[in-house]
Amino acid sequence: MLWAMFEMSIKCPRCDSPIHVDGPYRKLRCGSCQSDIDFPEDVWKDLLEDVSGEVAGFKPGEGSSSNIFGHFNMTFLYGALTPYCRECKRDFDMENEYTPGQTELTCPDCGSRMPVFKAPDWFASAVPGARLVAGAWPEGGYEQGKSEVSSPVAYSCPQCGGSLMIDGTERLVTCEYCGTRVYLPDDLWLSLHPAKKKNRWFVGFDRKTAMESIEDDE
Numbered sequence: 001m002l003w004a005m006f007e008m009s010i011k012c013p014r015c016d017s018p019i020h021v022d023g024p025y026r027k028l029r030c031g032s033c034q035s036d037i038d039f040p041e042d043v044w045k046d047l048l049e050d051v052s053g054e055v056a057g058f059k060p061g062e063g064s065s066s067n068i069f070g071h072f073n074m075t076f077l078y079g080a081l082t083p084y085c086r087e088c089k090r091d092f093d094m095e096n097e098y099t100p101g102q103t104e105l106t107c108p109d110c111g112s113r114m115p116v117f118k119a120p121d122w123f124a125s126a127v128p129g130a131r132l133v134a135g136a137w138p139e140g141g142y143e144q145g146k147s148e149v150s151s152p153v154a155y156s157c158p159q160c161g162g163s164l165m166i167d168g169t170e171r172l173v174t175c176e177y178c179g180t181r182v183y184l185p186d187d188l189w190l191s192l193h194p195a196k197k198k199n200r201w202f203v204g205f206d207r208k209t210a211m212e213s214i215e216d217d218e
């Protein structure tokens with residue numbers, strides 16, 4: 001199997017904040033403005049169709065990064081890299097440490113775990129040769145669905161000084177004392193929605209399909 005590492009983020013089309021694309025997802029959520037963004041299959045196809053062939057020509061550890069202005073403004077980093085443990089950086093030996101059907105890789109050195117799953121059908125048909133995904137959660141899975149909202153904080157209504165409990169679900173809140181509609185300031189909003197760190201994730205390609213896609217180009 002040929003492994004490629006991806007790290008990508010787009011600019012939110014509504015508010016320009018960065019949104020990390022941390023796995024093969026067709027829906028993304030902007031942490032700043034809470035918009036749901038569609039990331040359709042044909043965008044994945046345009047983006048990744050030729051990547052496996054390119055990665056097949058890379059030496060291990062070699063990569064490429066680009067800024068793309070297309071359907072989205074995005075930064076995209078990819079390279080020839082085997083999945084590695086996030087904690088201790090040890091490479092997984094995918095030939096020996098993964099058996100088909102497994103949903104987690106466990107690092108033999110430090111015990112930390114990483115999800116792994118079969119590439120979903122829509123992804124495998126958009127991106128020829130894609131077989132496995134590692135370091136990302138399945139669409140709608142635990143991490144992707146996890147709420148990023150932290151515990152409620154108190155905020156004083158700028159109009160009447162009444163104490164409001166803000167839980168971060170709505171940016172525009174109505175003061176329960178005076179009825180004023182309060183738009184929460186950036187610093188408060190950002191403290192409720194801390195920026196997530198970018199995540200590297202990995203796709204395992206069928207080497208033969210990847211090699212064929214280079215030959216097609218010649």
Ligand SMILES: [Zn+2]
Pocket residue numbers: 012013014015016017030031032033034035
């Ligand atoms: Zn946004």
Ligand SMILES: [Zn+2]
Pocket residue numbers: 085086087088089090107108109110111112
């Ligand atoms: Zn480890």
Ligand SMILES: [Zn+2]
Pocket residue numbers: 157158159160161162175176177178179180
């Ligand atoms: Zn008020």
